[in-house]
Amino acid sequence: MARLEYIKKQYPRTRRVHGNWYLSSYQYKFNVKRINQCLEHLRMGELVGLKCRSCNTVSFPPRLICPKCLKMPDQWIHLRETATVATFSGTYAKESGDTEIRPYPVVAIRQDGADTTWLANLPEGFDFFKVYVGMPLKIKWAEDKKGDFSDIEYYEPIEDPSIEMNKKEEAEN
Amino acid sequence: MGVQPVIVSAGFSEHASKRSDVNMAELMNEAIEDALSKCNCTIDDIDCFINGNMPAFEGANIPELWMTDHMGAKNKPFMRVTTGGTTGGSIAIAAYYAVASGLYDTVLATAFEQQSCGSTTVGLSSVALGEVSIYLELGYDYEKLRRNMGAGAAIGVGAYQAVNYMRRSHCTEEDLARVVVQNRHNAAKNWWTHLKMPNYTIEQVLDTPYISYPLRFGMVTPASDGSCAMIYTTEENAKKFTDTPVFVNGVASVSNETAIVTSEAGGVGQIDPCVQLGAKISAKLAYEQAGISFPEKEIDYAEVYSPFPNQELMWLERLGLFEENTAHIQYREGITAPDGDLPVNCSGGVNSTNAIGASALERVAEAALQIMGKAGNQSPKEIHTAIGHGWGGALNLITLSVLADQSRRKYKGGI
Numbered sequence: 148m149a150r151l152e153y154i155k156k157q158y159p160r161t162r163r164v165h166g167n168w169y170l171s172s173y174q175y176k177f178n179v180k181r182i183n184q185c186l187e188h189l190r191m192g193e194l195v196g197l198k199c200r201s202c203n204t205v206s207f208p209p210r211l212i213c214p215k216c217l218k219m220p221d222q223w224i225h226l227r228e229t230a231t232v233a234t235f236s237g238t239y240a241k242e243s244g245d246t247e248i249r250p251y252p253v254v255a256i257r258q259d260g261a262d263t264t265w266l267a268n269l270p271e272g273f274d275f276f277k278v279y280v281g282m283p284l285k286i287k288w289a290e291d292k293k294g295d296f297s298d299i300e301y302y303e304p305i306e307d308p309s310i311e312m313n314k315k316e317e318a319e320n
Numbered sequence: 321m322g323v324q325p326v327i328v329s330a331g332f333s334e335h336a337s338k339r340s341d342v343n344m345a346e347l348m349n350e351a352i353e354d355a356l357s358k359c360n361c362t363i364d365d366i367d368c369f370i371n372g373n374m375p376a377f378e379g380a381n382i383p384e385l386w387m388t389d390h391m392g393a394k395n396k397p398f399m400r401v402t403t404g405g406t407t408g409g410s411i412a413i414a415a416y417y418a419v420a421s422g423l424y425d426t427v428l429a430t431a432f433e434q435q436s437c438g439s440t441t442v443g444l445s446s447v448a449l450g451e452v453s454i455y456l457e458l459g460y461d462y463e464k465l466r467r468n469m470g471a472g473a474a475i476g477v478g479a480y481q482a483v484n485y486m487r488r489s490h491c492t493e494e495d496l497a498r499v500v501v502q503n504r505h506n507a508a509k510n511w512w513t514h515l516k517m518p519n520y521t522i523e524q525v526l527d528t529p530y531i532s533y534p535l536r537f538g539m540v541t542p543a544s545d546g547s548c549a550m551i552y553t554t555e556e557n558a559k560k561f562t563d564t565p566v567f568v569n570g571v572a573s574v575s576n577e578t579a580i581v582t583s584e585a586g587g588v589g590q591i592d593p594c595v596q597l598g599a600k601i602s603a604k605l606a607y608e609q610a611g612i613s614f615p616e617k618e619i620d621y622a623e624v625y626s627p628f629p630n631q632e633l634m635w636l637e638r639l640g641l642f643e644e645n646t647a648h649i650q651y652r653e654g655i656t657a658p659d660g661d662l663p664v665n666c667s668g669g670v671n672s673t674n675a676i677g678a679s680a681l682e683r684v685a686e687a688a689l690q691i692m693g694k695a696g697n698q699s700p701k702e703i704h705t706a707i708g709h710g711w712g713g714a715l716n717l718i719t720l721s722v723l724a725d726q727s728r729r730k731y732k733g734g735i
Contacts (some may be wrong), residue, residue, distance in 0.1 A: 166381055175450045177583060179457055186458075208458075214579070214587045233591050234580070236479035237533030240467050250530075251467045255480065255580045257591055264580050264591055266468045268461075275533065280487045295459025 182209045184223055190294035194286075196261045198222040207261035208296070214263070226260040230302060232282040233257045233264045237275040252278055256302060268301040283307050324727055325419035326558040327566040328551050330685035331355030332512040335546035335673045338436040344383050345390035348432045351549040352391060358694065359562045361426070361551055363392040368424040372401040372411050372431050373677035379438030391430065405474075405625075406573070407431055408548065408681025409710025409719025413571045415552040416721070425554050432547035433675035440543065440676075444474075454583045475540060477593070478628035479532040480580065484594040485630050486534065489645035493534055497525035498651050499629035500539050500671060506658065507668025510696035514544040514673040539671075541627035546675035548682045555727070564692040570609030570722035574602040577716045598718045599638035599711075607640070610722040612705070615640040621663050621690050621699065621706035623683040627670045635709060636664065639720070663699040666690065680710030684721045691725050 179186075185208065188195045196207035199220035204213055206220070213220050235254045241247070252275030256267040267284070269275075284302035292298045331354030333339075333347055342350070348371075356363065369391060371384050384400055399418075403410040408431045415429035455465055485491070501520050508518035520538075528538035551561075558565040576598030579587025590597070603615065612618045622641055626632035633647035641662065642650055650656060656664040665671075667686040670679050687706035689695040704726070710719040 166385065177450075177454045177457070182458075208583070210582065211584050214582075234480040234484050234593055235533075236476060236483060237530060238467060239530070242463065250533075253468050253476075253532075262591070263587075266581055268464050268468075280484060293459065296455075297459040297461060 181211055185209050186294050189296065189298045190292045192288055192292065192298075194226040194228065194258065195223045196226050196258070198224045204263075205261045206263045207258045208265055210263065224260070226258050228286045229305070230256040230258045230267070230284045230286070232278060232280055232284065234280060235275065235278045250275060254278060254302075256284060267299075270301050270303060273304070277304075281309070322420045322422050324555045325416045325552050325568045326555055327568060327684075327688045327723065328361065328553055328558050328561040329355045329359035330548070330550045330688050331358060332549075332682065332685070333432075333547045335512055335514040335544045335675060337514065337542060337544060339434060339545035340436065344378065344380065344432060344434050344437070345387040347434055347545065347547050348387055348430060348549075349390045351432070351547040352428065352430065355428075355549040355551055359551065361553075361561045365426050365557075365561075366392070366396065366428045366551075368397045368399065368418055368427045369393040370399045370401060370411050370414050370418065370427060370429045372403075372407045373433050374404060374407060375402050376442070377438055377440050377676065378434055379442070391428075397424070402677070403712055403717055404715070405676060405712030406680050406710040406717045406719045407677040407712075408679055409625075409684070409708070409712075409721070410573065410717075411681055412550070412684045412708070412710075412721050413573055413719060415550070416568050416571050419552050419554060425557055427552045428549060429552060429681065430547065430549045431678040431681040433677040433679075434545045435543045435676070436545050451581055451583065455581075474627065475532050475535060478540075478631060479535050480593045481634060482534050482628065482630035484592050485634050488594065489633070489648060491630075491633065491648035493526060493536075494522060495633075495648040495651065496534070496539060496629040497522040497536075498648075499626075499632050500525055502651070502657065503626075503629075503632075503665055503669045503671040506666050506697050507672035510667050512546070512673075512696065513668045514542050514546070515668070516672075535628055535630075539629050541671055541674040544673050544675045546673065546678055548675075548678040548685050550681065550685050550688070562692075564694070564725075566688040566691045566723050566725065567727050568721060569611070569724050569728040570606035571720065572602040572605035572609070573717060573719040574598040574605070575715050575717045576601070594634055596634065596638045596716075596718075598716060599635060599709075600640075602718045602720045603639045606707075606720045606722045609728070610705075610724065611728055612722065616642065619662070619705050619707055620701065620703045621666075621687060622709070623665060623667065623669070623687045623690075623707065624709045625670050625680055625683055625711040626665070627674060629671065631711070632665065632669065632671070635711070639707065639709060658697060658699045659701070663690075663701060663703075666695065666697045666699050668697075680708075680712075680719060683710060684708030684723070687721070687723050691723060 197209035199213035333350035504517035507513035525538040
């Protein structure tokens with residue numbers, strides 16, 4: 148505490164420094180028009196990703212700047228309707244009108260043919276303890292398409308041949 | 321290479337979930353008093369101050385402006401460093417270079433966090449808000465998006481890493497609980513830590529509910545108030561200040577982001593969150609500077625930044641201390657206990673105490689104190705080389721400091 152008194156002795160006057168923090172001055176602009184091509188294909192029931200010409204990375208949903216080499220990708224390529232689970236977690240939430248807190252799966256998927264991940268929905272009431280990394284999924288399209296990402300209603304789990312193959316290998320060993 | 325930087329002292333404040341008895345400046349002063357009391361250095365000997373915290377978590381803009389008097393920094397050079405979760409690690413590196421460049425002789429590196437003053441949710445929402453508004457614009461359903469973002473932020477990153485790590489290494493939730501129990505037992509023997517639980521058991525951890533699968537309530541880090549201070553100086557000054565100097569032989573910081581959701585140039589296109597190429601590269605750079613060829617044999621002590629137990633296992637592997645996918649087996653055998661072959665996180669780690677801005681500096685400070693033999697929970701083993709590691713969420717920045725009780729070997733390559 149002796150040191151505190153020393154500080155007070157040395158500086159009888161304090162300085163006032165004016166400062167402001169204009170949080171509204173931070174702006175982030177995202178031009179939706181630049182991925183219009185992707186949205187138009189979604190309306191037709193097709194999936195397209197952006198491919199970088201210099202490193203061949205395909206991003207879905209399209210990223211406007213290539214994450215690997217920081218160039219502007221401009222090549223649109225078609226993707227398959229299947230996807231695999233890249234990583235997942237579970238969260239506990241209370242929906243509006245619900246009385247109980249219920250578990251929901253949070254699943255990051257990699258569209259087959261693309262190199263990036265994004266968050267996807269599983270069918271209502273799917274038990275997330277059954278999800279595993281590498282689980283194959285398939286798109287379920289919405290009935291009336293609006294031309295945005297709500298056209299993908301959810302991803303449906305499909306049969307996984309690798310489980311039986313693993314079982315066979317274990318049995319052989 | 322320039323001057324050899326040396327750590328002469330490190331100090332902490334008391335950590336708790338709410339330090340309402342002090343304000344930010346007084347909290348900072350506690351740690352500085354403790355650091356100065358452990359060596360013959362006075363506040364007049366300090367030439368430069370380096371300070372930092374996680375911005376916006378206290379709701380105070382540039383808190384240094386009114387903290388300088390309580391730090392004794394009036395009319396002295398003052399630098400602010402903030403890099404999110406790794407703020408402390410970046411401060412340690414900034415202090416290293418302030419001395420190594422020859423610009424200053426003695427540098428006081430400090431970091432603090434008083435989370436009870438503000439709201440961490442507000443601070444973190446600024447990270448996610450940009451993405452959320454874009455996805456709403458693209459027609460993503462709000463209810464579903466809100467649910468998905470529930471596993472976002474720091475615990476989401478930890479949970480994704482845990483799922484992929486468990487898939488690779490076949491470790492179980494019991495193994496994760498074992499890491500937590502070891503950390504909390506260590507914290508009980510240390511005077512400044514937050515969660516002191518000397519009688520915690522694996523069954524108690526596994527009884528608690530999930531927060532984000534597979535992380536349970538009993539496994540996750542608390543939110544603490546606290547601060548840390550360290551004194552860096554030159555080799556000649558160190559002889560005056562202390563008998564047990566600790567040499568900083570290598571530092572590195574590498575960023576490698578695994579962005580699951582992003583719209584522009586986020587991430588490096590890496591899909592598996594537990595690959596952590598950045599940790600491998602930073603380890604290679606820092607060990608090369610320190611002249612360490614066989615980290616698994618030469619390093620005696622490790623302080624890793626592990627808010628979640630799976631990260632402690634992952635970092636130990638990625639930093640080259642254990643072979644890939646074998647860390648949980650070493651924990652079963654008790655190698656990482658304070659009296660084991662490779663003591664890890666004797667202070668209790670970030671899992672027991674997490675004052676976000678200060679956490680990574682506390683790792684370096686604790687590693688230095690273990691070499692000096694002045695730590696709260698001192699390992700009975702003789703420690704010559706130790707590492708202090710830091711990790712930060714949004715950009716996956718990894719900082720690493722390699723400390724030793726001897727000056728570095730002659731380094732052949734130039735820097």
